[in-house]
Each structure stands twice: as structure tokens, then as C-alpha cells.
Amino acid sequence: MGRWIKKLAFVCAMVALIACSQPDHFTMQHQPAAVSASRQGFAGEMEAGMQAMMKDMHAPGFTGNPDVDFLAMMIPHHQGAVEMARLALIYGKDSLTRRVAEEIIASQTAEIAAMKERLAILRRGEDPNPGNFPALHGTRGVAPQ
Amino acid sequence: MDWTRREFVANMGALAIGAALPLGRALAQSASGANGRDRVLLCNEDSNTLSVIDPNTNTVAGTINLTSFDEDPRPPFRLVTGGVTPSHAGMIAKPLYHGAINIHGAAPAPDNKLLACTGRGTSNVYLIDLETMSVIGNTPNPQASNQTNAERITTGVLVGREPHEPTFSRNGKELWITVRGENRIAVLDTAAAIDESRGGASRAVRQYVDCINGPAQVWFSGDGTLAFVISQKASQLEVMDTHFGADGFSRPKRRMLIDIKTQDPFGFTPFQKTVPDGTELWLSHKLADAVSAWSVGAEPKALEAISLGKLARPNHVEFVENTRGKAVYASLARVDDGGPGGIAASHIAIIDRSAAPGSRKVVGTFFSHGREAHGLWTNPENSLLYIAHEQDELPNTPNAGQTACTAFDVSDPFKPQFIAQIPLGDLVVPSGKLRNKKSINLVYVRPGARSQTA
Numbered sequence: 001m002g003r004w005i006k007k008l009a010f011v012c013a014m015v016a017l018i019a020c021s022q023p024d025h026f027t028m029q030h031q032p033a034a035v036s037a038s039r040q041g042f043a044g045e046m047e048a049g050m051q052a053m054m055k056d057m058h059a060p061g062f063t064g065n066p067d068v069d070f071l072a073m074m075i076p077h078h079q080g081a082v083e084m085a086r087l088a089l090i091y092g093k094d095s096l097t098r099r100v101a102e103e104i105i106a107s108q109t110a111e112i113a114a115m116k117e118r119l120a121i122l123r124r125g126e127d128p129n130p131g132n133f134p135a136l137h138g139t140r141g142v143a144p145q
Numbered sequence: 146m147d148w149t150r151r152e153f154v155a156n157m158g159a160l161a162i163g164a165a166l167p168l169g170r171a172l173a174q175s176a177s178g179a180n181g182r183d184r185v186l187l188c189n190e191d192s193n194t195l196s197v198i199d200p201n202t203n204t205v206a207g208t209i210n211l212t213s214f215d216e217d218p219r220p221p222f223r224l225v226t227g228g229v230t231p232s233h234a235g236m237i238a239k240p241l242y243h244g245a246i247n248i249h250g251a252a253p254a255p256d257n258k259l260l261a262c263t264g265r266g267t268s269n270v271y272l273i274d275l276e277t278m279s280v281i282g283n284t285p286n287p288q289a290s291n292q293t294n295a296e297r298i299t300t301g302v303l304v305g306r307e308p309h310e311p312t313f314s315r316n317g318k319e320l321w322i323t324v325r326g327e328n329r330i331a332v333l334d335t336a337a338a339i340d341e342s343r344g345g346a347s348r349a350v351r352q353y354v355d356c357i358n359g360p361a362q363v364w365f366s367g368d369g370t371l372a373f374v375i376s377q378k379a380s381q382l383e384v385m386d387t388h389f390g391a392d393g394f395s396r397p398k399r400r401m402l403i404d405i406k407t408q409d410p411f412g413f414t415p416f417q418k419t420v421p422d423g424t425e426l427w428l429s430h431k432l433a434d435a436v437s438a439w440s441v442g443a444e445p446k447a448l449e450a451i452s453l454g455k456l457a458r459p460n461h462v463e464f465v466e467n468t469r470g471k472a473v474y475a476s477l478a479r480v481d482d483g484g485p486g487g488i489a490a491s492h493i494a495i496i497d498r499s500a501a502p503g504s505r506k507v508v509g510t511f512f513s514h515g516r517e518a519h520g521l522w523t524n525p526e527n528s529l530l531y532i533a534h535e536q537d538e539l540p541n542t543p544n545a546g547q548t549a550c551t552a553f554d555v556s557d558p559f560k561p562q563f564i565a566q567i568p569l570g571d572l573v574v575p576s577g578k579l580r581n582k583k584s585i586n587l588v589y590v591r592p593g594a595r596s597q598t599a
Contacts, residue, residue, distance in 0.1 A: 117228030130227025131220030
């Protein structure tokens, strides 16, 4: 039984590896212009969107700077969410699900813009006190002994 | 009619008046019927701004700022900090924010010199000078520098929780605001409201008038003697005698309650307006997917209820009447497939009002060229129509991510011709850009000329 589980795990890992190494036939920057139902259908477009998201998330790699890496990987993650939400609006019917999709597009589009701006600043160097003003939120430190 | 969303699209396709011009064409098409000083104002509920459109060029002439961003030069309190712009939902939660929250309703004064708009979340009303397109009551910013706005936003007039729509009395001396969260109407002295907005000693609220549960909007009869109150919580239409005295101020009293369960079993009627000759009152019943017409008089009578199709979700109604016909337009919130350029869009329903009461029906629809159509208003000549939209344009469309207003030539009320889709763009403040978002009410104004509230 243990061998079968190991074999199954190996096969799953290989499938995942192959999926991640698919040719770049679709990226976030090259989405189809169509905004209504296409011949591909929801499943096809969703699959393509998720593949593109995974590829774009892995693309930057790790630099050793968690802030930079987080932003670099979270941007395509959000772009993938926006694409999924867009497809939900084109193909879906449930009004409440559509509302969720609308909110995802609205909020995550703004967050993508914010992350891109911050990432550009961080890639130019550390900026712990934006505008030379003490940070108000999100500080990290060591509690005094 | 009891159609599904897709059936509605298919069935109305034959009647639909399609796009006369391709999407994304040059926006500065000549707009016949616009006067040089005309402006279209849109209430942007998520960005807390008012977009001002010049109908002569169909471009954004400016954005009126009702936020308090960039009054404070310190980075954490500005709109953009270290490159990070907050989401629209999060921006009003920034520390020290004291600007508007959820700018929603709007109405012009009878002389089109003043606009009132409500802040649902801020529980207040702001007044806009339509001749200068400025917020009445803003004061010089005590922290002003080259990194800040020059002005500090006024608080306007606080009226109570969840104010929905403002309406000026026919003589312009009062401003009635339905306070939806308190089941009453705030009746303001317009002159005192201007003074209070400026920080003066006046108290603008003359009185609170108790009314039906969940009041959505007040509209007055043409002679101003009757006030009609609709609700988003009760299937009722309330009629008040206004009793305006020689001093120009009202002493309102309930006259009657009308059960409108037949027309609106859900009790959700957000908008109403009288026709240009004042003889009829039209109500939009959003959850009932219908509009209804009523005779205007001491005892209004139901003339008809008109179904707009399943999930239509009508928001506002507008009347376009000229030498070529009399039409009622209803903006639909529903977003339909198969819009211009393959882009999903809302519809505007067209009802022929020249038919005898009781026999009127939807005679056509046209795509609004935007998503979730809401406010709509015509110019004084009834030759142009402008439409506000709640939802941004989708990714991969010409104005992706933008809230858009659209313009139509309605010289023939039954054959509207698309003129332009106008992206509302951004409010630019010293620290960055705030994208205008989620338009609700829309008003077409010609400063100094009689408005629809006259």
C-alpha cells in the first residue's frame, strides 16, 4: 500500500511539473480581447487563466527580500483573480456570485496598482519611512526584553 | 412578460436600437442641443467625487472633490503613501479622513444654480454652486502648502442616518431629504443650509417630518402643493399636503397612504419623477422589475404598471418629449450579453407615453453602452440623454477599469443614437490619483435656466 501511495505521489508531482512547464501560449499580458462568451468556453479560458497565473507567480523567483518577493508574486496572483472574476461575469448567472466577482475586480485592481507602485519603490532601495515620516501601521520589530 | 436574462436579450434584440457608432470612437463629437454653460454632473459613490462633463465636447470638464485627502501634508494621511493608493473601500477608513462617504443622490435647485447631493455614509448633504462648480462652505486649508489641497472640505449639513435623495421645493426655498435610516424627511431652509455649510450660526433643518418606513425620495406636484413619498421598505406611496405659506415655507401634513402592493409587492421603490406637463407621476419598482404611472392629484390613481422583463431592475426614469414623440426611458441595472462590440452592457427601456393611459408598453430598448445603468437625465430641449453607470468597464475593453458615462442623441426619442462613451478618469490630488468610481445619480444642468424641479 505504501508503495502505491509513493507511486501516486510521484505521478501527481510529475503532472504538476509538466503543467507548470507548458509552453507560454497564454500570459496575463496577452489575454484574448473577447469580452463575451467565446468558443473556448468557461473551462478553457479559466484553465488558461490559472496556468498563466501560476507561471507568472513563479517567474520572479526568490531574491531574499521577503517584501519584494511577496509583492512580485502577489501581483500575478491578483491578476489571476481578476481574470477569473472577469470570466465569472461573462459566463456566470448567479447574482450574488456576480457581485463577489465585481468586488474582486474593483478591489484587486486597485491593490495591483498599489503593489506595483510599492514594488517599484522597494526595488530601488529600502523605504522604511515613506516621505521621511514615521510609519503608522504594519511595523515589525523586536519586543524589548 | 416573464423572461430570463438571456431570453430578454434574444427577444428584445429585434427591437433593440443598436449602436449607431462604434465603441471607442473619438469622444468630441458635436452634441447638438448643448448650451455653452451646460454641464452634466455624476455622483460617484465609491470615490466620493462629482464628475463634471461638458456636453459640448463630451469630455470630463473637471472633478469636484468631496474627499479630505491631501489636506494634511503628512504622508500617512494623504491619499497615496509610499506609492500605495488604498482601495476605494478602504480609503475612507484612513486616519483623520473627514470627507464624504458614499455620495449618492442629487438634485438641482429650480433655477439650476445650486445642486444638493447626499452622503449616505456621512449622513449629510453637500451643496454645490453650479455657476462656479465649487463646494459651498469649503474653507482655506490651515495646513496648505505645495503638497496639499488649498481647501478644507466642509461638513455640509448633517441630516441623519442614511440620507438617500434630496429634492428642492418648487419655490426653491426648501430642500427635502429622505432620511432612509430614520423614517423621516429632513426639511431644510435652503438659505440656512448655505450658511450652515459655510460654518455659520444657522441651523438648516427646519423640521423633521415623520413618514412611511424607509423613505427613498420625495417629489413635488407641479404646483408644489403635494409631496409624494416613496419607500424602499414598504409597498406604500405617501401623499402629503405641503401647505406652503406666504413666507414660502411648508407645514407638511400627511394626506393619505396608498397601498401599492399590486405594483410593488417587494416594497422597494427607489425613484420617482413627474412628467413634464405634471399630470403623471412615474415610479420605478426595482425588485418588481416594473415601472408604474399614477395620476397626479389629491388622490392619485394607478394608471398602469409596466413590466420590464425578468431581472430588469429599473433604477431611474426620465421623460423625453419633443416634436417627434413622447417617451419614457427606464435605466436597467441588469447587464446583458451581446452589447455593442460584444461587450456586455445594460439596456434602457423605451415606453411610448403618447399611447392612452392603461395601454402603454415597452416599445423598444437600446444598449446604454455601460454596465449597470443608473441615473439618466435629458437636456432642456429633450434632444440629448446622458446615462450614469455603477460598474467599471471590464478588463480588455476600450475603457477598462473606468466608470463611464454615455451620451445619446434622442432627437427622435424612439431611435436614440449613440454619441460617446466618456470615461470619468481620475481626481488628481498632490499625492496621486483617485479613480472616479461607481456613478449613481446624474443631473443635466443649465445654470440659471429652469430645471426639472421648477
